[in-house]
Amino acid sequence: xxxxxxxxxxxxxxxxxxxxxxxxxxxxxxxxxxxxxxxxxxxxxxxxxxxxxxxxxxxxxxxxxxxxxxxxxxxxxxxxxxxxxxxxxxxxxxxxxxxxxxxxxxxxxxxxxxxxxxxxxxxxxxxxxxxxxxxxxxxxxxxx
Numbered sequence: 001x002x003x004x005x006x007x008x009x010x011x012x013x014x015x016x017x018x019x020x021x022x023x024x025x026x027x028x029x030x031x032x033x034x035x036x037x038x039x040x041x042x043x044x045x046x047x048x049x050x051x052x053x054x055x056x057x058x059x060x061x062x063x064x065x066x067x068x069x070x071x072x073x074x075x076x077x078x079x080x081x082x083x084x085x086x087x088x089x090x091x092x093x094x095x096x097x098x099x100x101x102x103x104x105x106x107x108x109x110x111x112x113x114x115x116x117x118x119x120x121x122x123x124x125x126x127x128x129x130x131x132x133x134x135x136x137x138x139x140x141x142x143x144x
Contacts, residue, residue, distance in 0.1 A: 028054035028057070031054070032052050033138065036049055040073060053076075055123075057115050059111065061111075063109070069092075070090070071090050074113070088118075
């Protein structure tokens, strides 16, 4: 008979959640788009530009170090939109690399941010942006 202990059940639930998250990871089309995003990090506001965006998240690079799995209050300024989109996102993955900028090696971080709390009005603004971008020939992101 299979082990039915609470620990066993929690491990099964955890495996199921991971498998489901992986399946949903790419459920949204990502497009190459340079869109301004602002968020707070410590005591300052940071402005970055996305490399790509989807209805479910964004990817950007910055020299700022963010907390793994940290929550961010994001303000996104979508081209062609009359208002900013404000939502909550979570750092889902990070990559780091060194770039030479003005003769100095600088550590850069790339972050995949998954949107968590997207109010209905904000979701509609995102959807309109995607419809316009795709109609205008936006390219699907090819990177993994």
